[in-house]
Amino acid sequence: MKDQPWWYGRLKESGARLTEPREIVLEILRSAREHLTATDIYIQAHRMKPSIGLTTVYRTLELLIKLGIVQKFELGEGKARFELVDKPGGEGHHHLVCLKCRKIIDYSDISNDEKEFLSRVEDRLKKKYDFKILDHLMWFYGVCRECRGS
Amino acid sequence: MKDQPWWYGRLKESGARLTEPREIVLEILRSAREHLTATDIYIQAHRMKPSIGLTTVYRTLELLIKLGIVQKFELGEGKARFELVDKPGGEGHHHLVCLKCRKIIDYSDISNDEKEFLSRVEDRLKKKYDFKILDHLMWFYGVCRECRGS
DNA sequence: ACTCAAATGACAATGATTTTCATTTTTAAT
DNA sequence: ATTAAAAATGAAAATCATTGTCATTTGAGT
Structure with a gap:
């Protein structure tokens, strides 16, 4: 199994x-x-x-x-x-939402840049607010190509 | 007025x-x-x-x-x-959620580090998915001090 | 004060989610 | 295999946030 x-x-x-x-x-x-x-x-x-x-x-x-x-x-x-x-140990993923058609794109091509940044922020939050951070979620909102017109 | x-x-x-x-x-x-x-x-x-x-x-x-x-x-x-x-021109803010007591902390001490990072990500998303990014939201989930016990 | 569109409030309607409860399925022990 | 106990299920009713309807009121400009 x-x-x-x-x-x-x-x-x-x-x-x-x-x-x-x-x-x-x-x-x-x-x-x-x-x-x-x-x-x-x-x-x-x-x-x-x-x-x-x-x-x-x-x-x-x-x-x-x-x-x-x-x-x-x-x-x-x-x-x-x-x-x-996501599978544990995987990279996680973020979301891209079109504000017009409500389409959601998941993206998971997280760069190293991004990973390092997130761990810095989590560190900072931990120190400042005494929170044990377990997870995070990033949402980006915008307008997709179709909804902007060709 | x-x-x-x-x-x-x-x-x-x-x-x-x-x-x-x-x-x-x-x-x-x-x-x-x-x-x-x-x-x-x-x-x-x-x-x-x-x-x-x-x-x-x-x-x-x-x-x-x-x-x-x-x-x-x-x-x-x-x-x-x-x-x-937030007042336009302000810094925006993110959220810190305690998964146990559901308390939400807004935090707005956004560093330059963070601002630069976000603009890099938005750039990348724009190129890759042809999305015009208008806004973003970051949520961090964790457990607050009180809920972890003293 | 007067007019007319905008805004309001009471109530009904909708629709997602939860609860209830009687029945069925699964597990572990025989 | 059988069986008893616990867990899971399904149908229907109940709940609760949100939205629609419509008659009435309010506000801005005259």
């Missing part, structure tokens, strides 16, 4: 069971190109296994968030979007 | 009227130490002027957001929080 996805162990350790609905939700998140809403996930899950309920999707997401496997975002749409967290 | 707050002109230019409910909402936001929800604002506003309705609070916030006077955040609580935008 060497080729289980990274989150497999985390789920097991927690005592949670890897049930079919959970596998389905995880698979949908894994193959998603964009950030999905709970309903998006429900619709896809329902296609794969019609007995799955929306409630279970919500509960599964809640569990995965608590385990640090999924991250929840809200962008002022009145509904949340969900994304699989 | 030299000592009007910075947003006064922006409101006027837009053609919107500076009505009493709007003044009250702005005053509440100005004096808020933390990020308030619409209901928080409504409760305070209601104390000052009981005739004010929740709907008006929402509509006022919507207007102020459109004018760039107020910024809306969502942190996965299922409700939005609102904050007065």
